[in-house]
Amino acid sequence: MTTTHPPLATIASIGQHEGQTITLRGWLYNMRESGKLLFPIFRDGTGTIQGIVPKAAVTPEVFDRIKSLTQESSVIVTGKVRADKRAPSGYELDVENVEIVQLVSEADPFPITPKEHGIDFLMEHRHLWMRTPRQSAILRIRATIMRAAQEYFDTNGFVRTDPPILTPAACEGTSTLFELDYFGDPAYLTQSGQLYIESTALALGKVYSFGPTFRAEKSKTRRHLTEFWMIEPEVAWLELDGLMDLAEAFITHIVGRVLELHQADLKVLGRDPAKLEAIKAPFPRISYDEAHAMLDEAYKAGKLENPHQYGDDFGSPDETYISNQFDRPVMVHRYPAAFKAFYMQPDPADPTKALCVDVLAPEGYGEIIGGSQRIDSYDLLKSRIEEHNLPLEAFAWYLDLRKYGSVPHAGFGMGIERVVGWLCNLDHVRETIPFARTLNRIYP
Secondary structure, three states: OOOOOEEEOOOHHHHHHOOOEEEEEEEEEEEEEEEEEEEEEEEEOOOEEEEEEHHHOOHHHHHHHHOOOOOEEEEEEEEEEOOOOOOOOOEEEEEEEEEEEEOOEEEEEOOOOOOOOOHHHHHHOHHOOOOOHHHHHHHHHHHHHHHHHHHHOOOOOOEEEEOOOOEEEOOOHHHOOOOEEEEOEEEEEEOHHHHHHHHHOOOOOHHEEEEEEEEOOOOOOOOOOOEEEEEEEEEOOOOHHHHHHHHHHHHHHHHHHHHOOHHHHHHHHHOOOOHHHOOOOOEEEEHHHHHHHHHHHHHHHOOOOOOOOOOOOOOOHHHHHHHHOOOHHHHHHEEEEOOOOOOOOOOOOOEEOOOOEEEEEOOEEEEEEEEEEEEEOOHHHHHHOOOOOOOOHHHHHHHHOOOOOOOEEEEEEEEEEHHHHHHHHHOOHHOOOOOOOOOOEEEE
């Protein structure tokens, strides 16, 4: 015999059912009691809502059944939706009945309680931690960031082309590669799809790739993962200024979508939406030299603990200081070529500089986009490969792109996790992905 229920609803859509009796399918997140009143809080994956159960309003069996619920027990809830401005969601549920699908044992309770837990404990139980409202909000926002990123390119004439995960050569440098055996030959987990989508850009004009990338960096900073997701556009006939225009439009589109769809989730996270509403074009653009001068002046004024050495890359404190001078992302371009990747086009006005750009997020979140115009000369690219002690035979196909109809072209990579961290105002990148892979963690 099938039990009939009132219309099924989600917590996210609860406002469409004010005054109606509906059914929710979900889990008990928490329970409060006050005399003859029960206040169960339910979650269903789209949000949370508080239920109200006066003892006099339901049968003794229903009251006792609800009172017996343990955290994360799965339930089917029937109740009437009532507007209440005091409620976090603006609505509460006058509960009429609860069916228990699975009751969590009191002898083996759900380990993630509403109290404080240490981060090691939470990461060890990541498969359960993500059920909490904060972690669920982050993952919903992540999904929108990924969808909006693809949406921007799909609606602006880009073709998605997927590069291989297994590669015979390095893209960003040989020191951060995960090596594996490929039927007797060495192969590596990809650091970036860039070299491959340069070839598809010369076939299709405007392309992008989107997938997991891997860096064997022995880093314990709050900004690094060993496995992360990156979206990378590449465009034929594009030069540095156009690349910066593309990055600016791309970021503003993503931020706009998050603001449009996730006001409730931002509230759960305590994220001030005004900070995100300020993310509008145009973004400030400063050269490496101008950024160095800014840091030098700050150090002399006692605002920075350590001086920045001209010719060095920017460290986290440097990027934080630079980005904190602006209320929106800042684009730093034309870094010294000496510490940049081998494939970056030199600036014709000053060949010691590369035609590259890093986009630094506000509020100290550091680089979220790194990109450049690519070398389009066969001879120059070949000499750069040799200077970096990379195996020419592994890059023969890449050099072919400069032999057969080479043109100026440019692209960038954006790490999804850093953008999630920035937009959600998170302290550590480990919360930005369902299962973080870090230097000391590969479980669960």
